[in-house]
Amino acid sequence: MSDTIFAPSSGAGRAGVTVMRISGPHAALALERLTGRPLPEPRRATLAALYDPESGELLDRGLVLWFPGPASFTGEDLAEFQVHGSRAVVDAMLQTLARLPGCAPAEPGAFTRRAFDAGKLDLTEVEGLADLIAAETAVQRRQALRQLDGGLSERIADWQARLARHLAYLEAAIDFPDEELPSNVELEALSNIFGLRAEMAQHIAVAPLGERLREGLEIAIVGPPNAGKSSLLNALAQRDVAIVAETAGTTRDVIEVRLDLGGYPVTLADTAGLRAAGDAALDPVEMEGIRRSRARAEAADLKLMIFDATDVPDPAVLTLADADTLLCWNKIDLLQDLPPTLPRLPTLATLALSTKSGAGLSELVSRLTETVEARFAVAGAAPLLTRARHRRAVEDAVLALDRAAEAELPELTAEDLRLALRALGRVAGQVDVEDLLDVIFREFCIGK
Numbered sequence: 061m062s063d064t065i066f067a068p069s070s071g072a073g074r075a076g077v078t079v080m081r082i083s084g085p086h087a088a089l090a091l092e093r094l095t096g097r098p099l100p101e102p103r104r105a106t107l108a109a110l111y112d113p114e115s116g117e118l119l120d121r122g123l124v125l126w127f128p129g130p131a132s133f134t135g136e137d138l139a140e141f142q143v144h145g146s147r148a149v150v151d152a153m154l155q156t157l158a159r160l161p162g163c164a165p166a167e168p169g170a171f172t173r174r175a176f177d178a179g180k181l182d183l184t185e186v187e188g189l190a191d192l193i194a195a196e197t198a199v200q201r202r203q204a205l206r207q208l209d210g211g212l213s214e215r216i217a218d219w220q221a222r223l224a225r226h227l228a229y230l231e232a233a234i235d236f237p238d239e240e241l242p243s244n245v246e247l248e249a250l251s252n253i254f255g256l257r258a259e260m261a262q263h264i265a266v267a268p269l270g271e272r273l274r275e276g277l278e279i280a281i282v283g284p285p286n287a288g289k290s291s292l293l294n295a296l297a298q299r300d301v302a303i304v305a306e307t308a309g310t311t312r313d314v315i316e317v318r319l320d321l322g323g324y325p326v327t328l329a330d331t332a333g334l335r336a337a338g339d340a341a342l343d344p345v346e347m348e349g350i351r352r353s354r355a356r357a358e359a360a361d362l363k364l365m366i367f368d369a370t371d372v373p374d375p376a377v378l379t380l381a382d383a384d385t386l387l388c389w390n391k392i393d394l395l396q397d398l399p400p401t402l403p404r405l406p407t408l409a410t411l412a413l414s415t416k417s418g419a420g421l422s423e424l425v426s427r428l429t430e431t432v433e434a435r436f437a438v439a440g441a442a443p444l445l446t447r448a449r450h451r452r453a454v455e456d457a458v459l460a461l462d463r464a465a466e467a468e469l470p471e472l473t474a475e476d477l478r479l480a481l482r483a484l485g486r487v488a489g490q491v492d493v494e495d496l497l498d499v500i501f502r503e504f505c506i507g508k
């Protein structure tokens with residue numbers, strides 16, 4: 061018999077209400093002992109006084125809920141206590157529950173693991189739940205909810221069903237070579253395989269967007285020293301994150317903030333000012349900062365390249381501008397005239413702004429938001445494959461289908477179709493899951 065586990069399911073720290081969950085064979089006992097009453101009606105909130113069953117001391121008064129298994133989140137008997145969310149109440153509850161027979165604190169993800177083991181959620185739904193709990197922006201929430209609601213599982217199940225049907229035909233043809241199967245069966249199977257393959261390839265093509273949406277787009281702020289990079293980071297983050305100073309070479313480490321741009325998650329990175337490595341004044345720390353800055357600029361999805369509009373731009377920095385660059389002239393508050401005209405650059409846009417007066421900042425934010433939206437909105441396709449492991453499994457299935465289409469013997473075609481089915485089975489966690497489970501459940505917090 062498995063242990064009974066308990067944990068607070070709402071976040072740590074002071075709160076109006078904290079939800080404590082307990083799941084397993086002793087959940088009913090815990091509920092009866094703490095309330096000193098028979099079990100309440102299932103799934104109905106009941107106000108109850110909660111006591112330490114040993115000392116009889118009143119711990120708190122709160123709502124209790126009783127979810128008898130298997131119709132519960134974990135599939136086991138499960139109870140919830142909604143208590144006042146103070147350290148003292150939560151600690152008293154945890155200590156009291158820990159003294160009950162067979163009850164132990166839950167590991168991170170333990171409740172969801174039980175739900176998975178009970179077949180309440182498949183692996184993609186578990187991942188969707190983890191993503192929903194981690195979601196920072198509206199678009200991330202939508203992607204996570206769709207996966208939690210079985211959006212990916214259904215797609216995979218449909219592919220599996222179609223593959224299984226072709227396989228069944230093929231196996232019939234192999235087992236009963238003399239039977240009169242409709243003559244076009246093999247041809248039709250082949251064209252269906254091509255159709256399936258094309259669908260899978262479409263999903264693989266947009267999968268990187270799904271993965272990117274979970275992690276966020278990377279934007280690096282680059283430019284010469286003192287151009288106002290850190291000032292821009294602070295302005296966009298609307299917080300005082302990075303040190304701003306008159307000294308050139310203030311920023312050395314890469315400083316990151318998370319932003320929500322029109323519902324899309326973005327990691328904005330401030331970097332060290334770029335200047336010629338041969339500069340005698342450079343100390344080794346600043347040189348290392350510049351190395352990191354260049355690496356960041358190369359890896360970024362987008363670059364915000366910023367220059368001091370009162371200065372002649374450093375041509376060595378300008379050469380880093382490319383089609384993923386938004387060029388910004390900063391400090392236009394100091395400028396009498398327009399910023400200097402430049403040779404035509406392959407950049408996305410050129411904007412004039414002042415982090416000091418705030419001029420041009422809202423245009424920059426709109427431009428950035430549009431650019432980020434455009435990166436994600438590829439032909440309106442909403443990616444269903446959101447993790448590298450989904451993509452790899454479907455890629456394996458496509459390779460198997462390619463082999464199936466070329467195989468010369470029906471037996472070999474059938475074997476490849478079986479391999480394709482197996483690869484798809486990995487996505488929802490039907491096969492080959494053992495190594496995956498620990499990795500996936502580790503993502504969860506305690507109490508989920």
Ligand SMILES: Nc1nc2c(ncn2[C@@H]2O[C@H](COP(=O)(O)OP(=O)(O)OP(=O)(O)O)[C@@H](O)[C@H]2O)c(=O)[nH]1
Binds near residue numbers: 304415417
């Ligand atoms: N007048 C004016 N000064 C600005 C503006 N933006 C930044 N500054 C000033 O320019 C100086 C450098 O700003 P930072 O934000 O530290 O520049 P940085 O590019 O991060 O500099 P490093 O980290 O040293 O490369 C500071 O004294 C800022 O107050 C602006 O729009 N107008």
Ligand SMILES: [K+]
Binds near residue numbers: 285286305307308309
């Ligand atoms: K500076």
Ligand SMILES: [Mg+2]
Binds near residue numbers: 291302311
């Ligand atoms: Mg700086």
